[in-house]
Amino acid sequence: MRPDQFTRLNYSHCGPHGLSEGERIVLWMLRQWVTARVLGQEPGARLSREAGTLVSPRVAAAFILMMTAIEGQVRRPLCVSAPCCKGYAEDEQRLVTACGVCPASPEMAGRLLEALVVMPESVTVSARFLNMALSHEGKALPMRFDEPETPVAPVKRPTLH
Structure with missing residues (x-):
């Protein structure tokens, strides 16, 4: 499957078993953002179109805001799995978990994001906005403060950087 065909897959096929609908989104x-970068496309336009239709324009805008904050101060290239991968790379875990815990514990979200960005505070604020947008759509992110009963092993390949 070519990278440009991944948009035909919706979020329900994304990631490992046990993720909530909001986490999958x-x-x-x-993964759509990174795919757009790899293909030389503007990721904001791609997500406005794809996520705006599939989820909501508000969620798409919140995510674009968060990714713009991340890209403006990223420490290193993010390790993200291929769009069709059932695995879950460590950077993906950090970002999704930070989005979930930021309303209850911005400090914990900041600690999760420190490995990814220089100043996690701005990303934490935008992650909270994303969480609120998802909640408004009935897809709130869970607050995962503890380890899952069956840990999800990080995936090393295939990745897109």
Whole structure:
């Protein structure tokens, strides 16, 4: 399957077993963002179109805001799995978990994001906005403060950088 065909897959096929619908949406949008970068496309336009239709324009705008904040201060290239991958890369886990915990514990979200960005505060604020947008659509992110009963192993390949 070519990278440009991944948009035909919706978020329900994204990521490992046990993720909530909201977590799958965030993971799918992250992978769509990276796919757009790899293809030389403008990711904001792609997500406005794809996520705006599939989820909502508000969620798409919140995610675009968060990714713009991340890209403006990223420490290193993010390690993100291919769009069709059932695995879950460590950077994906950090970002999705930070989005979930930021309303209850911005400090914990900041600690999760420190490995990815220089100043996690701005990303934490935009992650909270994304969480609120998802909640408004009935797809709130869970607050995962503890380890899952069956840990999800990070995937090393295939990745897109």
